[in-house]
Amino acid sequence: MISKKLEEAINSQIDKEFYSSNLYLSMAVWADTNGLNGTAKWLYVQADEERLHMLKFIQFLNDRGGKAEVPAIKKPPHNFKDIKSLFKLVLDHEIYISESINDIVSLTIQEKDHTTNNWLQFFVNEQIQEEKSAQEIIDKLKLIGDANLYMFDRDILSMRNE
């Protein structure tokens, strides 16, 4: 049985994962309408993945005697300066998500809830990958410069499932 405090924290995480999904969806649309089809594809897949994260939190909360709340989502930005600032935003957002998950892990320790602590380790590990792939893309973009943006957009297609 989950505590009220953890139920609240996980409901707030459901909101964040849902927002992540919509943020990446909005970024995908921007990429799609700016000739960056490979980047759009990467972002559409990422948006789906974030929705799955949200569903995992919903299911866990319901299974542990809590009740998930489907949140109203604030509108994400829909215009981005350029592809570099877009991926910097992805990285900053994922760092924010990592911190948020760490805070819930700290709460499970306070509440002596080892079940939730253990379950959350999937997301602790997942965030290593999320931060790493955003950082890798930023590094690539630095290397290639604007002239080779077309090549980058082809290259990112092979970067899923690493």
Ligand code: MG
């Ligand atoms: Mg996520």
